[in-house]
Amino acid sequence: MDPRESFTIAARSIRSHKLRSTLTVIGVVIGIASVVTFATFGASVQAEVVGGIADSGANNVYVLGQPADEEGFQQALQPVFTEYDLDRLAEIDGVEAVVPRGTIPINAVTHRGDTVALQQATATTPEAVTDETLVAGRSFERGANETVLNRAAAEATFEENVTVGDEITVDRADETWTLTVVGIVNGTAGELPVGNFGPQPGLYVPADPFYESVVESPNANARLRAYPQATVISDPASTLAVTDAVETYLQERSDARQLAPDGVELVARTSGDFAEQISDVIDQITRFVTGIAVIALVVGAIGIANIMLVSVTERTREIGIMKAVGARNRDVMELFLLEATLLGAGGALLGLPLGLAVAWGATRYAEVGFAFAPVWSALAVLVGVLVGVAAGLYPAWRAARVDPIDALRYE
Amino acid sequence: MAQADADDVVTLSEVRKTYDLGGVVEALAGVSLSLPRGSYTAVMGPSGSGKSTLLNLVGGLDTATEGTVTVGGRDLSAATEGERAAIRGSRVGFVFQTFNLMPRLTAVENVAMPLVFDGWGRTERRERARDLLADVGLGERLDHRPTELSGGQRQRVAIARALAPDPELILADEPTGNVDTETGERIMSLLDDLHAAGNTVLLVTHERRIAAHAERIVHVRDGAIERIEELSD
Numbered sequence: 326m327d328p329r330e331s332f333t334i335a336a337r338s339i340r341s342h343k344l345r346s347t348l349t350v351i352g353v354v355i356g357i358a359s360v361v362t363f364a365t366f367g368a369s370v371q372a373e374v375v376g377g378i379a380d381s382g383a384n385n386v387y388v389l390g391q392p393a394d395e396e397g398f399q400q401a402l403q404p405v406f407t408e409y410d411l412d413r414l415a416e417i418d419g420v421e422a423v424v425p426r427g428t429i430p431i432n433a434v435t436h437r438g439d440t441v442a443l444q445q446a447t448a449t450t451p452e453a454v455t456d457e458t459l460v461a462g463r464s465f466e467r468g469a470n471e472t473v474l475n476r477a478a479a480e481a482t483f484e485e486n487v488t489v490g491d492e493i494t495v496d497r498a499d500e501t502w503t504l505t506v507v508g509i510v511n512g513t514a515g516e517l518p519v520g521n522f523g524p525q526p527g528l529y530v531p532a533d534p535f536y537e538s539v540v541e542s543p544n545a546n547a548r549l550r551a552y553p554q555a556t557v558i559s560d561p562a563s564t565l566a567v568t569d570a571v572e573t574y575l576q577e578r579s580d581a582r583q584l585a586p587d588g589v590e591l592v593a594r595t596s597g598d599f600a601e602q603i604s605d606v607i608d609q610i611t612r613f614v615t616g617i618a619v620i621a622l623v624v625g626a627i628g629i630a631n632i633m634l635v636s637v638t639e640r641t642r643e644i645g646i647m648k649a650v651g652a653r654n655r656d657v658m659e660l661f662l663l664e665a666t667l668l669g670a671g672g673a674l675l676g677l678p679l680g681l682a683v684a685w686g687a688t689r690y691a692e693v694g695f696a697f698a699p700v701w702s703a704l705a706v707l708v709g710v711l712v713g714v715a716a717g718l719y720p721a722w723r724a725a726r727v728d729p730i731d732a733l734r735y736e
Numbered sequence: 737m738a739q740a741d742a743d744d745v746v747t748l749s750e751v752r753k754t755y756d757l758g759g760v761v762e763a764l765a766g767v768s769l770s771l772p773r774g775s776y777t778a779v780m781g782p783s784g785s786g787k788s789t790l791l792n793l794v795g796g797l798d799t800a801t802e803g804t805v806t807v808g809g810r811d812l813s814a815a816t817e818g819e820r821a822a823i824r825g826s827r828v829g830f831v832f833q834t835f836n837l838m839p840r841l842t843a844v845e846n847v848a849m850p851l852v853f854d855g856w857g858r859t860e861r862r863e864r865a866r867d868l869l870a871d872v873g874l875g876e877r878l879d880h881r882p883t884e885l886s887g888g889q890r891q892r893v894a895i896a897r898a899l900a901p902d903p904e905l906i907l908a909d910e911p912t913g914n915v916d917t918e919t920g921e922r923i924m925s926l927l928d929d930l931h932a933a934g935n936t937v938l939l940v941t942h943e944r945r946i947a948a949h950a951e952r953i954v955h956v957r958d959g960a961i962e963r964i965e966e967l968s969d
């Protein structure tokens with residue numbers, strides 16, 4: 326029959342039960358919206374974080390300890406990389422710098438009489454602050470009472486913005502430091518490319534003299550500073566070779582190998598490895614959410630099927646009339662199938678913008694750029710349509726089989 | 737009895753229809769009858785005598801248990817479901833006691849409905865429906881829904897719908913059963929006009945006064961033809 330007429334009839338029957346139709350498609354709306362939300366959010370995070378990792382710090386080799394059975398980013402926090410190790414790493418061919426990183430527990434930071442609680446400062450070397458990362462000022466010097474703040478700390482933490490030249494006081498459990506702010510940075514070189522959604526306030530101080538984690542170095546036979554993490558910055562042309570050499574050193578001769586507790590594996594990761602791991606995690610989350618969405622869609626399909634069966638019963642007489650004026654079983658089947666399909670498609674079309682809106686909100690919240698995932702969106706709508714078709718098949722078949730005589734007698 | 741004739745629109749021969757609901761109900765017990773082209777026949781009989789069953793078989797709404805029903809030369813018992821639907825949609829026009837209009841469709845849409853299944857274009861359908869509604873005196877009620885029409889008006893919409901595909905045969909089952917006497921007369925005069933215009937009409941009624949509009953009355957009782965009464969005007 327005339328497809329336009331089928332459409333008109335099906336659409337009219339949906340419109341005549343607005344509330345019922347709306348309630349019916351909620352399952353589909355939720356299913357589609359969650360798929361779209363997470364596909365879009367995942368794509369956005371991937372584009373931003375993974376893309377960002379790949380082009381920033383492509384020549385960084387991250388040295389860290391990981392629990393052996395962990396696949397993710399779990400980082401062992403024991404300080405095992407001694408200054409001896411750092412010196413050996415710096416001697417590897419193609420290494421430009423080795424930037425260690427350790428944390429110093431603190432209680433609070435005061436700037437112009439405004440005290441803010443802060444749990445840790447980062448101890449590192451002057452090489453961590455490069456021209457690319459500096460917004461203002463310069464790096465601190467080894468052995469000086471100087472500090473560098475990141476923008477979150479300088480611009481969004483204290484009542485008054487911190488500028489280069491200001492003094493801050495850092496309160497610790499048993500002492501107080503007075504430091505001169507010599508630089509403001511936007512991130513630091515060799516920073517691990519994970520966990521930086523929404524920048525936290527950061528306070529960087531020279532490891533010498535402030536970092537106090539010291540261990541007995543088995544190789545040097547002396548007490549040396551040791552860090553839980555270090556980043557080897559390589560000459561971009563030899564990142565691969567450096568990674569291998571670092572890995573070899575770690576496994577064969579390092580202090581870290583002897584200091585690391587059982588179950589901690591020493592690894593040299595490149596930003597590509599991190600990008601891959603983040604992708605894996607995003608994929609896992611996407612799969613999980615897709616699972617939930619599939620359940621919502623199945624519930625949605627059952628809802629549509631249920632309401633379509635009710636509709637067939639309610640409209641038995643109408644089916645009889647249509648058959649009496651020449652409708653074939655196929656026409657009746659088509660009409661009901663189309664109606665179910667429209668419900669599914671309607672759910673998808675409501676779910677799509679809803680999902681996009683939620684994803685947009687999530688990207689705002691996570692401070693990543695919004696990346697539209699056109700394939701997923703198209704797929705979501707298609708799935709909605711298919712859910713409608715699947716849900717409509719049995720009711721439509723029932724409708725097609727209605728006996729016109731019985732139907733016309735039906736009151 | 738009735739022999740197949742090239743100019744008979746409908747031929748029934750030895751038609752039996754039984755319903756098996758625990759016990760067998762014989763609604764029609766061997767009926768043979770033919771309707772010549774342009775004839776006007778009334779079927780009369782008490783309630784439960786099988787009148788509606790007969791009409792439904794002729795209209796292709798139902799199939800005979802035994803015997804053959806031929807409409808326009810086509811044996812309905814040999815027809816597929818799709819072919820019977822096509823016959824219902826284009827060769828016969830039904831008028832029911834309870835009107836059986838689509839409640840959500842307007843008068844025009846109701847009348848145009850058979851044409852949808854008959855494959856007409858949208859504008860042709862509307863034009864034809866409008867003309868037919870004007871013919872039955874409802875030119876001013878085109879976009880009214882059945883609930884906004886009186887019983888007599890609804891039945892006139894139903895008649896216009898029955899005429900829409902220009903059928904060979906008009907089947908009316910108690911068309912005046914749900915309207916008052918005066919309205920009934922108007923509907924009957926519409927059917928008279930259709931007959932006068934050359935249409936073949938088969939009318940089912942249990943009222944003598946209504947049956948008297950036809951050229952002949954087939955009296956049925958207990959699923960069998962009792963006698964055929966020819967009327968002269």
Ligand SMILES: Nc1ncnc2c1ncn2[C@@H]1O[C@H](COP(=O)(O)OP(=O)(O)OP(=O)(O)O)[C@@H](O)[C@H]1O
Pocket residue numbers: 755757761762763781782783784785786787788789790942
């Ligand atoms: N679907 C059915 N199932 C079982 N029995 C049926 C069915 N349809 C009709 N019958 C039986 O067949 C017989 C004839 O019914 P039919 O409807 O043809 O009578 P009718 O002459 O039209 O009566 P009325 O004047 O009351 O409309 C009745 O006994 C009826 O009970």
Ligand SMILES: [Mg+2]
Pocket residue numbers: 787788789909
């Ligand atoms: Mg009857």
